[in-house]
Amino acid sequence: MKKKVLLGTLAICIAATMVGCGEKVVKQKDKDYKVSEYVTLGEYKGIKAEKPEVVEVTDEEIQNNIDYDLMDNRSQEKITDRAVQEGDTVNINCSAIVDGKEYEEGSFEEYDLEIGAGDFFEGFESGLVGAKIGDEVELNLKFPDDYDTFEGEIQSGDEEGSESVAGKPVQFKVKINSISVYTTPELTDEFVKKNTEYKTVDEYKKGLRKSLEEQNKKVAEDSAQESVFEKVMENAKVDGYPEELYNEYYDMVKSSYEEMAEQYGMDMGVSEEDIKEEVIMQVQECLVLQMIAEKEKIDLYESEYDKGLKELFEENSENDESLKKPADLEESYGKEEIAEELLFRKVKEFLVSKAEIKIVTIDEFNNSGSEVIETEDEAAEEEMIEEEENAPDEIDENDIQKVE
Template identity: 30%
Template sequence: MSQTQTWEKKEGNVGTLTITVPAEEFDSALDQAFNKVKKDIQVPGFRKGKIPRQMFDKRFGVEALYQDALDIILPTAYGKAVEETGIKPVDQPQVDVKEIEQGKDLVLTAEVTVEPEVELGEYKGLEGKEIDAEVTEEDVNEQIEALLAQYTELVVKDGEVAEGDVANIDFKGFVDGEAFEGGEAEGHDLEIGSGTFIPGFEEQLVGLKAGDEKDVKVTFPEEYQAEELQGKEATFEVKVNEVKEKETPEFNDDFVKEELEGFDDAETAEDVKAKVTEDLKAYKEQEKDFELRESLVVQASENAKMEIPEAMVESEQQRMLQEYEQRLAQQGLNLELFEQISGQTKEDLLEQMKDDAFKRVRTGLTLQAISDAENIEASEEDIDNELQKLAEQFQMAKEDIKNVLGDLTVIENDIRNQKAIEFLVDNRKQ
């Protein structure tokens, strides 16, 4: 006799999976459990670990082995039941033992939350969002200005502080006549107009010269990070040590030949301008393509009906948090340090990610449903090509990538999703 299982869908996305494990399999698990625990048992007349099974059952009762036997048999039995019934669990099951006795079939029930059924709405003939990909003269000039900004230098000047200048200052802040923590610094470079200081502070430095002193009066914002300073009026004693202005090189052929880096094939300013224009066109075409795809997916998702389990959203939040931690690591930070700097906790971040996590789950389920409806599959060639891309990206052999991944389901699903998006694009309203 082999294991049997039945699935009964209930309200929402929850159902009951009933699993019947044959007596011989349960008895075998009891034997394994006994061999596991007997190593630590010592009774008079026997060496440690040598107690006979019959004596163990008489002295302790076979029931003492039930939990260990369940731990042995449950993962395999549950996995087989899931595979046989074809359900897609999204959370850990709540398992209940209905019948358990040596020599008899083991009967278990598991309350399982599964992926929701998706009722697709309109997904063909959608009107995607088309954005303008034209590159204007203004776009090119903005890029040139950003390029020149990388070569901008600060030069000391004798005149007054003006918008865009950098003032080197000493300052000390007071609230109600008392100096407050964090309100003092010496030799601080402040760019006027950057908005990095309390609103109203930077503007009051305009017109001052090196050596000038001034009392700057401001009011802390109501939502200032330090609660004790929120909405408080403050006076800063400020001294201007030095005034520096930005000196930006002129965009001409000499600059291109003598200073500019990263444009090896360019000999003139016009050459650089042409390359910037070309890069902008490529970027805007990519942006146009992305916006079109994104808008179609969003529309198809909004047209679909589904009841998303909270467990799926929570799992996606955790994935998003892991992605965020990876980005922090690339900047030399970790989550603990980020919390200290920002004052935000991991729970705060997870809450901020909740809406996006919900949208991700909804989008994924919609694309999966479209793939099923249109019989979209990931071919062996598709999977092989994707493995090759990963191998090149991580500079590893393709077989090594395959071994590391093990289960290729994630890659298959990703390919199917991308093909589903292509289907939306190909079948959009023209």
């Protein structure tokens, strides 16, 4: 009797495509094509690749993250009964006139500027001291002689066909919309309890260090993974692609650019040709990953899916307020879409496990032609930089990064 029960259970497990009786395979997207008709794999096992060393976390990085949290929790006091003073944050509208014409890069609205921070070139911030809410201040200044490469950033005039404004007179017309004073809290156990998952300052600092160490480790692993996969792609031959797969990726890539452009209020910044080139690259990578998964019989199991969904949620929820729980991510993208992403990650992990990896310094890794994968914080910082493109070019970027 006992033997029959075990055999019956085994039959059920096999019928449900289960491994270890409880590990059900997650269904992937249906394909109306044979991957082998498009892909000829080259060498993909035993790939020789490099992995950048894990960067050591410094006390300065920890302090930068603390400063970020403190700044993020500043209190704001609106000022209505006095003029602008040093240290105030003013919200302004600004237009700039150069050679009798409006200079678009120097014109913006609803911008918060801290007086005395030195974000604008000399004379701009000090020229607003003493102004009151509603005042329109006229500032007759001159662009720095090195403005085209001011603070190491490429400024207007460096692009082909554009005229440099370096050293030229400029007239700014600035309207004061509001005046505020921000107060930064002190780092105390009380602050930590209220604003973090920790209870004491010491626990908070240790937690930051651990998070940064894990982040740096992931950067090294992801960089090695992409280095291996890049060589796998170089060794593979992809001859054409299914039209439906191309259309799927085209819609996804183009909508991504359109959403970003709408979010930041600017043009997409890429041509139709650029989009098609990116789509073809992603389609080819998809086909190669599908081919390896088929050949090596790599499947994604429910437990792996559940774990991966949580990780994807943690990666995306920080920058998407609509995501409150992992199920929201699944509802937004669909289970099959997420399952494919997680399967591809598993295939890449398989490739790394079969590769010959050499640990090198970051400089050696970059000099080899590979690039260290940016962290999510760095990616977020790039988005912030793009978001501020409507502000004057001379604004410095904030180097402080925040741990997820």
